[in-house]
Amino acid sequence: MTVLAESPARPGAGGPPGGGRRLVEMVLRARELSILGALAVLVVGTTIANPRFLSGQGVKDIFLNASILVLLAVGQSMVVVTRNIDLSVGSVVGLVAFSAGRFASGGDRNIVLVLLVGVAIGLVCGLVNGLLVSFCRVPALVVTLGTLYVIQGLDYRIAHGDQIGAAELPPSVLELGSDGVLGVPYLPVITVVVMLAVGYYLRSYSSGREFYAIGSSPEAALLAGVPIRRRVLTAYLVSGALAGLAGVLWLARFGTVVADAAHGWELKVVSAVVVGGIAITGGVGTVYGAALGALLLTTIGSVLVVLKVDSFWQDAITGVLLLLAISVDRLLALRVTRALKQRSLESTAHREGRP
Numbered sequence: 001m002t003v004l005a006e007s008p009a010r011p012g013a014g015g016p017p018g019g020g021r022r023l024v025e026m027v028l029r030a031r032e033l034s035i036l037g038a039l040a041v042l043v044v045g046t047t048i049a050n051p052r053f054l055s056g057q058g059v060k061d062i063f064l065n066a067s068i069l070v071l072l073a074v075g076q077s078m079v080v081v082t083r084n085i086d087l088s089v090g091s092v093v094g095l096v097a098f099s100a101g102r103f104a105s106g107g108d109r110n111i112v113l114v115l116l117v118g119v120a121i122g123l124v125c126g127l128v129n130g131l132l133v134s135f136c137r138v139p140a141l142v143v144t145l146g147t148l149y150v151i152q153g154l155d156y157r158i159a160h161g162d163q164i165g166a167a168e169l170p171p172s173v174l175e176l177g178s179d180g181v182l183g184v185p186y187l188p189v190i191t192v193v194v195m196l197a198v199g200y201y202l203r204s205y206s207s208g209r210e211f212y213a214i215g216s217s218p219e220a221a222l223l224a225g226v227p228i229r230r231r232v233l234t235a236y237l238v239s240g241a242l243a244g245l246a247g248v249l250w251l252a253r254f255g256t257v258v259a260d261a262a263h264g265w266e267l268k269v270v271s272a273v274v275v276g277g278i279a280i281t282g283g284v285g286t287v288y289g290a291a292l293g294a295l296l297l298t299t300i301g302s303v304l305v306v307l308k309v310d311s312f313w314q315d316a317i318t319g320v321l322l323l324l325a326i327s328v329d330r331l332l333a334l335r336v337t338r339a340l341k342q343r344s345l346e347s348t349a350h351r352e353g354r355p
Helices: 018-049 056-081 090-106 113-133 141-159 173-177 186-204 206-216 220-224 230-252 263-273 286-304 311-350
Strands: none
Touching: 018 286, 018 311, 056 186, 056 230, 056 263, 056 286, 090 113, 090 141, 090 230, 090 263, 113 141, 113 173, 113 230, 113 286, 173 186, 173 230, 186 206, 186 230, 186 286, 206 220, 206 230, 220 230, 263 286, 263 311, 286 311
16 A cells, blocks of 8 residues: 555655645545544434433543544554554553552642653653664564563553552642643643644654655665654654653543553554554555544444443444455555556656657
């Protein structure tokens, strides 16, 4: 699916020409619009069945529940775009949530300091993953699966079967999860700011476009002078930092934290990213699509609760959506490949004066 890749700003990186790029952007926009359409149908249908679904508190709960998943999906997007994966994000959230909770419960800690501690722990985890993948050239699946279990074991070791309760946390931490600005909770605001910043960087800066070049064709990116190792390491650092931030937000949102917080979320995050239009083979997609994918999965979970459907079906539906997303991605890739080849042949014939 590398043919769908968005080309970087620097010349020679091997992306599609101007017409091809417009075609790619049109396909990606259609993918994101289809997710919005599915969300609209889902919300309207559920509201008809239960009018209280779109109450003020109901909408607030959906965005609060989606905030952490969206944040993780944004970080995962940078990794997957480079043709890698990070399966350790769920365990990082659990480790940070418990460690930050224990740190915060030691006194009236400033929330900024708690956030910095959480992000720092996430950065260390991302640094380990990034160094092993980019410089030691160990497959990302193997590395992050290994660190997933290592971090989980470390978390259980630190916890010793204990839990952090809301009564132990300072008010500043709890207020982060419950208060807001102008009626909008802090968690969605933080998530949207991070998403817009990362999305703008990837699209508007040449260094951001290099992440797509790596995922599209590592060989072409290397020939174009793209610092592949540094970019892959940066992607893992961003993923780790955002997982650390998500861990603190988890602590603020739920108040009570045990050692297995966010257990199993790594697959949910990958599903959100792929459903949102980011090709698992790299080089394609946007963080906005990943955020929509995360919002769709979260909304499905809320809908099943409102309709009193067994929670088993949430995992089943997530799996079906993942399979559909990968299948659609493959079909779109084949269609765009044929379209780009046809345009290339027509362009060549036009330059040579052939009919």
